[in-house]
Amino acid sequence: MVAFGVIGLFAIFGRFILDYLHITIEALQVSGGLLLLLVAMQLLTGAGEGEVAEAGATNIAIVPLGIPLLAGPGSIVATMLAVQQARPTGLWGFATVGLALVAALLLVWVFLRFAGAIQRFLHNSGTVLLTRVAGMLLAAIAVQMLADGVLAFLRQV
Template sequence: MLSLLLASFVTFFVAIDPVAMAPMFTTMTAGMTPEWRRTMAWKSIAIATGILLAFAFGGAWLLEQIHVSIDAFRIAGGILLFLIAVDMLFEKRAERREERAEEVAAKQAQHPSHQDDISVFPLAIPLISGPGAIASIMLFFAEHEAIAERGVILAGVGANLALCLIAFLAAGPLSKIMGETVASMLTRIFGILLAALAAQFVVDGIRNVFGIAA
């Protein structure tokens, strides 16, 4: 169970990337009132939680409706997670997220009296519950059907969502304390771990499709 909890936590830590959330939230909410920032923080986490739970418990049904086998999804999901890991290693993902945050901040600056609701887009989707997180929770639930195991997986997801909420609520101080060097280092370390886990998903899918023994 401990290994599953660690695998779940690391995977979603990389997919959601709470480390990068603080500076992005600071940029996107510049000019907003403290009360509105807190509202956006709580609302975005609640929406992202609902999205991930929906795909966790309804993902298998969805795959059945579109006639996609779970092994095909393992291979596709593994490739997707590997591409995300590569982006993290070369910081391409961070650049795209920063650009999106700057666009939101620029729009807010043009209309300082109006406070946009950014909880659904871009916070909940795609920054928190993006393709990587959705694919990860569907893969984990496909691999582990026992109630206890799924509870452990959800604990790993919940821990990362809690970290995101903390990052949002304490965005200013965290951005100053952490700095770009620490954030970059953590991103690369977890990117390597995600690449290895993604490769394992692909290997497992190919083994099952072709009936290859482990």
């Protein structure tokens, strides 16, 4: 719900927020790519495994799971770009973006809900293997976001 709220807020008001702060979508795209690259490196190297949040410090569903892992710069930029591209198609385009957001977060919820069963099925070696593959794919997505952001910056010059 936290991720849906944050992404939905930026889908609706993101352009106004960025304009008020004088931040371009390209800058957000580059920062999102950098943060995704950091997460990808953690997945690839196994860094951060076994870290436990301080008891009582904060709700893990909000930080770090809700923000920035599920509703981070990458998903915010992707949603804002989807809304920007859907604008010419009108209400149907916005409804499609909204349905895609709900479907993606519902799929995430299913995987998180059944994570224990999935981990028992995959065992430790399968989990490590899938984590490394996901890290590699996430790194590629991050580099693509960085490249797209930098190219958009260069086009403006």
